[in-house]
Amino acid sequence: LxxxxxxxxxxxxxxxYALIERLRASxxxxxxxxxxxxxxxLHRLEDDGLVASRWTQxxxxxxxEYRLTQRGRRARADREQAWRSFAAGTERVIAGPA
Amino acid sequence: MIDAYLAELRLLLPVRGRRRARILAEVQxxxxxxxxxxxxxxxxxxxGPPRVVASGFASQLVVRNTRRLLELVAALFLVHLVLLVLIxxxxxxxxxxxxxxxxxxxxxxxxxxxxGRLTPMFTALAIAGLVVAALAARKGAPVRAVAAGALxxxxxAVLPLxxxxxxxxxxxxxxxGTALRLAGELxxxxxxxxxVWAIRTLALSRAAARLPG
Numbered sequence: 001l002x003x004x005x006x007x008x009x010x011x012x013x014x015x016x017y018a019l020i021e022r023l024r025a026s027x028x029x030x031x032x033x034x035x036x037x038x039x040x041x042l043h044r045l046e047d048d049g050l051v052a053s054r055w056t057q058x059x060x061x062x063x064x065e066y067r068l069t070q071r072g073r074r075a076r077a078d079r080e081q082a083w084r085s086f087a088a089g090t091e092r093v094i095a096g097p098a
Numbered sequence: 099m100i101d102a103y104l105a106e107l108r109l110l111l112p113v114r115g116r117r118r119a120r121i122l123a124e125v126q127x128x129x130x131x132x133x134x135x136x137x138x139x140x141x142x143x144x145x146g147p148p149r150v151v152a153s154g155f156a157s158q159l160v161v162r163n164t165r166r167l168l169e170l171v172a173a174l175f176l177v178h179l180v181l182l183v184l185i186x187x188x189x190x191x192x193x194x195x196x197x198x199x200x201x202x203x204x205x206x207x208x209x210x211x212x213x214g215r216l217t218p219m220f221t222a223l224a225i226a227g228l229v230v231a232a233l234a235a236r237k238g239a240p241v242r243a244v245a246a247g248a249l250x251x252x253x254x255a256v257l258p259l260x261x262x263x264x265x266x267x268x269x270x271x272x273x274x275g276t277a278l279r280l281a282g283e284l285x286x287x288x289x290x291x292x293x294v295w296a297i298r299t300l301a302l303s304r305a306a307a308r309l310p311g
Contacts, residue, residue: 016124017131035132036146039124040154047162064124 003083004031005041006068006076009051013067015058016042042066050075099138100129103148110152112305113159121155149309156306160241163299167244170292174251177285224253241303245296252293 008014008022016038023031045051050072056065068076104126111118125145132141145151227250234242 015127017128034146034150035128035144036125036151037154039121039128039151040158043121043155044158044161047158061127061130062123063127064120 001033001037001041002045003076003079005038005045006050006072006079009066009068010073010076013065015056015063015065017063019066045072099142100126100133103129103142103145107148107152110148110309112152112156112302112309117159125151153306153309156302156309160299160303160306163295163302164241164244167248167292167295167299170288170295171244171247171251174285174289174292177281178251178254178289181282181285220253222253224250226250227253241299245300248289248292248296252289254289 004023004027005019008019008026011022014022016035019042020033020035020038023033042051042053046053046066049069051066052069053064053066055062057063104122107125108118108122111121113121129138129141129145132144136144227246227248229250231243231245231247231250234246
């Protein structure tokens with residue numbers, strides 16, 4: 001889930017609701033998260049310095065907007081590489097011997 | 099319905115003050131956005147039960163507090179060692195003279211010496227805390243380990259204070275001596291704060307354990 005959130009935020013800053021919408025749209029509905037689980041994760045990523053946040057006004061309403069930090073971009077790249085390596089290895093095992 | 103949801107979440111969140119206000123404001127903004135599209139009931143259902151949401155925040159806060167407490171305890175321990183070495187070696191020219199601290203008049207020398215005799219008690223508290231920390235760590239209870247370590251460190255914190263009191267009868271009034279005493283006092287204050295923080299983290303950990311994961 002951490003990699004998914006970092007990847008979605010790499011496209012640009014977003015508040016929580018928009019982030020879930022982006023995740024839903026970019027995965028063609030594959031990731032239907034219990035939405036309340038997103039915010040503790042965002043707060044943890046902020047504590048870890050991977051994202052930063054600030055209050056903004058959108059359509060006259062206050063929203064907390066999150067964006068990736070430099071450290072977050074590096075973490076995203078590292079996790080993406082680890083995931084691709086894991087997925088490729090799994091694919092080879094599933095496919096069986098050539 | 100959203101107001102009732104927020105009221106329940108407010109009661110369940112194991113934090114107070116600005117952090118709780120921020121969490122509630124974010125959740126409220128999210129629910130209002132979603133409710134505009136799917137209605138209040140669906141928005142609340144999609145967000146998840148308040149107890150589960152509160153549990154997520156509680157777990158995240160326990161991890162955060164424990165990590166910061168661990169960093170603080172490590173830093174305090176290093177400073178403590180440096181202070182002890184400096185007090186023992188006094189690698190600067192000493193100038194002994196009459197102390198001009200106003201507190202000398204407030205705290206009688208006899209009382210300072212009496213406090214000094216309590217040093218073994220504080221040392222025992224420190225050692226007990228560190229032993230409990232080591233045992234808790236072996237049992238895989240990081241929160242308890244860090245908290246006990248912080249409490250033990252608070253026991254050690256009293257030592258520099260006593261050194262300072264003791265020094266009032268044989269005072270080094272050089273700038274370095276004064277700086278050292280001041281550093282000792284600040285260190286002791288930070289260690290006691292760490293102990294208070296440790297107690298709060300333990301309380302948060304217990305609250306998180308009562309919520310469903």
